[in-house]
Amino acid sequence: MANPIEHGGAAAQSNSFRQQPDEHGHFGGRYGGRFVAETLMPLILELNEAYEAAKADPAFHKELVYYQTDYIGRPSPLWFARRMTEAFGGAKIYLKREELNHTGSHKLNNVMGQILLARRMGRTRIVAETGAGQHGVATATVCALFGMKCVIYMGATDVERQKPNVFRMRLLGAEVVPVTAGAGTLKDAMNEAMRDWVANVADTYMLIGTVAGPHPYPAMVRDFQSVIGEETKEQMRAAEGRLPDVVVAAIGGGSNAMGIFYPFLDDTSVRLIGVEAAGHGLDSGKTAASIERGRPGVLHGNRTYLLQNADGQIDEAHSISAGLDYPGVGPEHSWLNDIGRAEYVGATDTEALDAFQLCTKLEGIIPALESAHAVAYAAKIAPTLPKDTLLVVNLSGRGDKDIFTVAEHLGVTL
Amino acid sequence: MSRIAARFKALAAEGRGALIPYLEAYDPDRATSLELFRAMPAAGADLIEVGMPFSDPSADGPVIQAAALRGLKAGATLVGVLDMVAEFRKDNDETPVILMGYVNPVEAYGYERFCKDAAAAGVDGLILVDLPPEEGAVIAAPAQAAGLDIIRLVAPTTPDARLEYVLAHASGFVYYVSIVGITGTRSASAHDLAGAIPRVRAATDLPIAIGFGVRTPEQAAQASSIADGAVVASVLLATLAETLDEQGRATPQTVPRVLEQIGGLAQAVRAAGQKPE
Numbered sequence: 001m002a003n004p005i006e007h008g009g010a011a012a013q014s015n016s017f018r019q020q021p022d023e024h025g026h027f028g029g030r031y032g033g034r035f036v037a038e039t040l041m042p043l044i045l046e047l048n049e050a051y052e053a054a055k056a057d058p059a060f061h062k063e064l065v066y067y068q069t070d071y072i073g074r075p076s077p078l079w080f081a082r083r084m085t086e087a088f089g090g091a092k093i094y095l096k097r098e099e100l101n102h103t104g105s106h107k108l109n110n111v112m113g114q115i116l117l118a119r120r121m122g123r124t125r126i127v128a129e130t131g132a133g134q135h136g137v138a139t140a141t142v143c144a145l146f147g148m149k150c151v152i153y154m155g156a157t158d159v160e161r162q163k164p165n166v167f168r169m170r171l172l173g174a175e176v177v178p179v180t181a182g183a184g185t186l187k188d189a190m191n192e193a194m195r196d197w198v199a200n201v202a203d204t205y206m207l208i209g210t211v212a213g214p215h216p217y218p219a220m221v222r223d224f225q226s227v228i229g230e231e232t233k234e235q236m237r238a239a240e241g242r243l244p245d246v247v248v249a250a251i252g253g254g255s256n257a258m259g260i261f262y263p264f265l266d267d268t269s270v271r272l273i274g275v276e277a278a279g280h281g282l283d284s285g286k287t288a289a290s291i292e293r294g295r296p297g298v299l300h301g302n303r304t305y306l307l308q309n310a311d312g313q314i315d316e317a318h319s320i321s322a323g324l325d326y327p328g329v330g331p332e333h334s335w336l337n338d339i340g341r342a343e344y345v346g347a348t349d350t351e352a353l354d355a356f357q358l359c360t361k362l363e364g365i366i367p368a369l370e371s372a373h374a375v376a377y378a379a380k381i382a383p384t385l386p387k388d389t390l391l392v393v394n395l396s397g398r399g400d401k402d403i404f405t406v407a408e409h410l411g412v413t414l
Numbered sequence: 415m416s417r418i419a420a421r422f423k424a425l426a427a428e429g430r431g432a433l434i435p436y437l438e439a440y441d442p443d444r445a446t447s448l449e450l451f452r453a454m455p456a457a458g459a460d461l462i463e464v465g466m467p468f469s470d471p472s473a474d475g476p477v478i479q480a481a482a483l484r485g486l487k488a489g490a491t492l493v494g495v496l497d498m499v500a501e502f503r504k505d506n507d508e509t510p511v512i513l514m515g516y517v518n519p520v521e522a523y524g525y526e527r528f529c530k531d532a533a534a535a536g537v538d539g540l541i542l543v544d545l546p547p548e549e550g551a552v553i554a555a556p557a558q559a560a561g562l563d564i565i566r567l568v569a570p571t572t573p574d575a576r577l578e579y580v581l582a583h584a585s586g587f588v589y590y591v592s593i594v595g596i597t598g599t600r601s602a603s604a605h606d607l608a609g610a611i612p613r614v615r616a617a618t619d620l621p622i623a624i625g626f627g628v629r630t631p632e633q634a635a636q637a638s639s640i641a642d643g644a645v646v647a648s649v650l651l652a653t654l655a656e657t658l659d660e661q662g663r664a665t666p667q668t669v670p671r672v673l674e675q676i677g678g679l680a681q682a683v684r685a686a687g688q689k690p691e
Binding site: 042043182187190191198201202299300301306308311313 | 468469470471472473474475479486491492516517518519520521522523543544545546548549566567568569571572573576580591594595596599
């Protein structure tokens with residue numbers, strides 16, 4: 001298996017795209033950073049030290065590999081989607097099967113790394129935010145595994161539209177706290193989790209689920225997720241004898257995308273495409289496409305592209321997918337966008353719903369609505385690409401949790 | 415001398431600390447909050463903190479969150495907040511005014527333009543909760559050029575080595591966050607404060623104000639005598655919220671009830687100053 005924590009640093013080349021962030025947590029000198037209240041600042045600094053120490057400790061890597069292999073079930077397969085390829089009539093489509101991980105998404109890769117770190121730091125209580133519930137379920141799972149106290153903040157709107165995941169988290173022993181502030185979605189859950197952390201700094205570890213938040217979270221979560229891209233690289237070499245030409249991943253906060261992009265950043269022949277949730281359409285005003293329709297600002301500890309009004313008040317995001325319903329994006333994506341190393345595009349609610357059904361019917365794989373956005377964009381570009389083009393879609397999660405939402409949109413009563 | 419320095423110096427000469435009440439701009443509407451603002455000095459406010467409403471106040475408890483949302487609903491913008499300060503300055507040139515809020519609206523406004531406009535409106539200092547000194551370069555030079563103090567928060571969790579670093583980037587006064595937590599949720603004991611303040615005092619010559627969790631006249635008296643001032647926020651906003659009608663509108667009770675509470679706090683702070691050491 002590949003090195004479980006992939007990161008830049010001394011070994012990387014000087015002209016590498018993999019040397020970000022700098023010591024202050026800034027990507028390209030502009031994005032990221034540490035924008036938190038003074039109460040949290042010493043904790044963020046302590047976390048950074050603890051993470052750097054863990055990263056340099058072979059025992060930590062060994063422990064992580066053990067859990068990745070025997071508990072998460074890594075490596076996840078790279079599946080050649082034959083029927084989808086035939087149906088699109090262009091590029092050869094491969095699916096990176098992150099939905100086959102334990103708990104059904106890529107989320108556990110990061111959560112496992114962070115819970116091992118929290119244990120090293122002597123923390124006994126975990127707080128986390130969740131949107132679709134994928135990260136909440138993953139967090140509740142490792143808390144059950146290690147016998148730790150777990151509090152999950154989830155927007156009240158999301159609690160309503162993701163009932164199966166709420167029940168799962170409670171079965172796993174987590175306390176799920178519905179957040180009614182704002183629109184009751186992921187951003188509000190994030191605020192509330194940060195408030196909990198500020199108030200309980202002595203015993204609590206905040207386990208952020210995406211490549212956002214104050215430094216070192218964006219880099220740390222990316223490192224833990226990079227196992228996706230490392231495996232993809234090896235698997236594609238084994239299957240086709242070369243690197244893929246295009247990698248497509250859905251973007252909410254952007255952790256599955258960062259995880260598959262990062263190992264390819266210096267392979268500049270590989271096109272990296274992040275698919276944001278366009279909601280009702282990029283120009284509908286009901287979207288979650290932070291990079292395409294936002295501008296840089298500061299929220300939740302980092303500077304990044306945000307959906308905001310002219311006065312700097314944060315807008316509510318909209319997406320059919322609770323996991324993408326966030327007005328910001330990881331700061332490394334903001335930087336990759338500005339320097340042009342990755343492309344950022346949108347897929348609408350309707351396109352994602354179509355792709356959800358298409359993937360299910362053609363491959364027998366029910367994708368998460370989040371991942372369906374990536375499938376939707378792949379379906380759009382594959383026919384325009386030559387048949388020898390190798391296109392990988394990161395199938396970041398399974399869609400069982402979404403069948404109620406999809407049924408409702410299709411007018412079916414379950 | 416700045417208004418902030420002059421006020422702390424004058425109070426030190428009187429032998430008492432400052433009462434610093436907090437007001438959320440546009441809560442529940444512009445006219446009511448301006449009326450309250452203008453009446454605060456006569457009710458006993460020595461300095462005034464004006465909250466700039468933000469959609470995602472992640473360091474604040476439910477009371478300030480609700481006030482910020484009411485302010486936004488009433489149409490608060492930074493332009494509007496600065497305009498309120500300018501109105502206040504028409505008949506008050508002595509009471510220091512400190513704007514408190516989160517960094518994103520200021521970034522959207524533009525740091526340089528904001529500092530210039532704020533100073534022109536009569537603002538004396540800024541507290542940006544989520545802009546630690548590590549990220550503070552964006553505002554340091556424009557604030558200094560405009561003559562605005564950057565007031566820094568320090569917390570019980572701030573280690574000694576870091577205290578020095580933070581205070582090297584502070585001016586005006588130091589805001590000691592007395593509890594580990596969000597605004598308006600719990601209070602520090604006099605014992606905790608008596609232990610904590612000398613640590614900060616040893617690291618700075620700036621006056622120190624205690625905030626987060628100062629609710630009663632007794633707590634305000636204690637905090638202002640252990641340190642140099644007491645910031646009172648959530649309890650005043652909670653009183654204001656109680657007076658609103660079912661649609662969240664101000665009633666004839668709103669301004670007088672908040673002022674009455676400020677009066678009680680001021681009396682206690684002043685009485686504490688009269689006691690022999």
